[in-house]
Amino acid sequence: MLLFCFWACAEKGSEEGTAKYSNLTFTMDTVLVDSRDEILMAATSPYSHSVSKDLKTLFYWDFQGSQIEVIDLEKMALVEKIPLEKEGPDGVGQNGYLMFLLENGNRAFLGWDNRIAIADTEGNIIKRIKLDEPWMTEGIEDLGTLSFIGFSENGSKIYCNFSNYEKLQAKVLELDIEQEKRRLIEIPYFEKMDKFRVSWTSDNGSSRSMTYPSLSISSWKDEYLFTTNVLNSIYRFDPREEEAILIKYENTLTSSEKTGTYKNEVASQSEIQEVSSKIREEINFLVPIWDEKNEVFYRFSYYTLPRIADESIKSRTFLSILNTDFELIGEKEVTDLGLTVSHAQFVKDGQIYFYLNLEDELAYIRLTIN
Numbered sequence: 001m002l003l004f005c006f007w008a009c010a011e012k013g014s015e016e017g018t019a020k021y022s023n024l025t026f027t028m029d030t031v032l033v034d035s036r037d038e039i040l041m042a043a044t045s046p047y048s049h050s051v052s053k054d055l056k057t058l059f060y061w062d063f064q065g066s067q068i069e070v071i072d073l074e075k076m077a078l079v080e081k082i083p084l085e086k087e088g089p090d091g092v093g094q095n096g097y098l099m100f101l102l103e104n105g106n107r108a109f110l111g112w113d114n115r116i117a118i119a120d121t122e123g124n125i126i127k128r129i130k131l132d133e134p135w136m137t138e139g140i141e142d143l144g145t146l147s148f149i150g151f152s153e154n155g156s157k158i159y160c161n162f163s164n165y166e167k168l169q170a171k172v173l174e175l176d177i178e179q180e181k182r183r184l185i186e187i188p189y190f191e192k193m194d195k196f197r198v199s200w201t202s203d204n205g206s207s208r209s210m211t212y213p214s215l216s217i218s219s220w221k222d223e224y225l226f227t228t229n230v231l232n233s234i235y236r237f238d239p240r241e242e243e244a245i246l247i248k249y250e251n252t253l254t255s256s257e258k259t260g261t262y263k264n265e266v267a268s269q270s271e272i273q274e275v276s277s278k279i280r281e282e283i284n285f286l287v288p289i290w291d292e293k294n295e296v297f298y299r300f301s302y303y304t305l306p307r308i309a310d311e312s313i314k315s316r317t318f319l320s321i322l323n324t325d326f327e328l329i330g331e332k333e334v335t336d337l338g339l340t341v342s343h344a345q346f347v348k349d350g351q352i353y354f355y356l357n358l359e360d361e362l363a364y365i366r367l368t369i370n
Contacts (some may be wrong), residue, residue, distance in 0.1 A: 021330030
């Protein structure tokens with residue numbers, strides 16, 4: 001077990017919360033998942049990991065092997081591998097590279113071609129969806145191509161943003177796939193995302209490339225949070241209401257948003273990479289992670305440092321702690337912990353779990369904020 005402690009200081013937020021998080025110690029340890037002498041593909045990538053709502057089970061979709069690895073997070077051991085078909089009446093599709101766990105136990109598989117297959121717990125396909133059906137896109141084609149960002153917890157609704165080479169839209173499209181109804185959710189403060197879109201089109205128009213900020217959705221209680229990596233502000237959305245509510249707070253150790261000016265259109269694909277690298281050197285915000293035990297959000301952010309020769313990419317990393325009113329109650333640079341903060345996956349029993357490939361075995365670094 002590795003223990004690492006240091007002091008942190010918080011200066012803003014509610015009086016009670018600030019008192020609680022004004023004098024912190026951090027403890028880390030590492031736990032290895034028992035693979036039961038099997039090869040766990042979940043060890044090879046931090047992506048396509050889905051955790052049950054009760055935080056007791058991890059489901060990893062092994063796209064290449066077309067199987068679901070089920071891991072008991074209480075015993076930290078492999079339970080079983082569930083094979084699925086790629087083709088045929090119950091096939092999840094050759095391109096189904098991501099899996100999403102729905103509240104009723106069903107699983108949704110998203111393909112590169114924007115096709116979605118929803119399967120029940122027995123692996124039977126119960127619905128197929130293509131994100132360009134007329135009821136979804138009619139009359140709003142100018143906004144761009146639909147790009148999936150998430151499901152409602154019960155799987156009855158899909159949330160999308162718009163991929164557009166000319167302008168990123170500060171809108172989210174909610175699709176009710178059972179009633180075939182839609183509505184646009186306005187998030188106007190996120191218009192700032194378009195400042196950091198970098199696109200290239202070949203002279204004859206036959207080829208295109210683009211990098212652009214992320215727009216993420218995460219569930220919290222009966223609501224959803226929309227966030228982007230280019231600023232710390234959050235849109236809080238209750239699906240029973242008509243509008244999303246903007247929440248703003250100010251970081252003190254980092255910028256609260258990216259502020260640079262960059263080219264939106266560049267002359268080559270290599271220039272896309274150059275400009276994108278500069279954009280990443282400004283602050284980058286990750287999705288807030290909810291801690292049910294302590295009733296706070298943990299939000300990591302980082303600056304990518306300029307790369308020197310062939311050295312690996314390095315960064316400065318920070319942790320912000322927000323209360324249930326989304327007030328900043330704790331803040332600390334955590335670079336010295338040596339964590340890959342983008343690998344923070346979930347919080348269980350007050351500990352933040354970070355994915356770790358430990359000599360090709362699945363493991364977790366657990367960070368405890370005392």
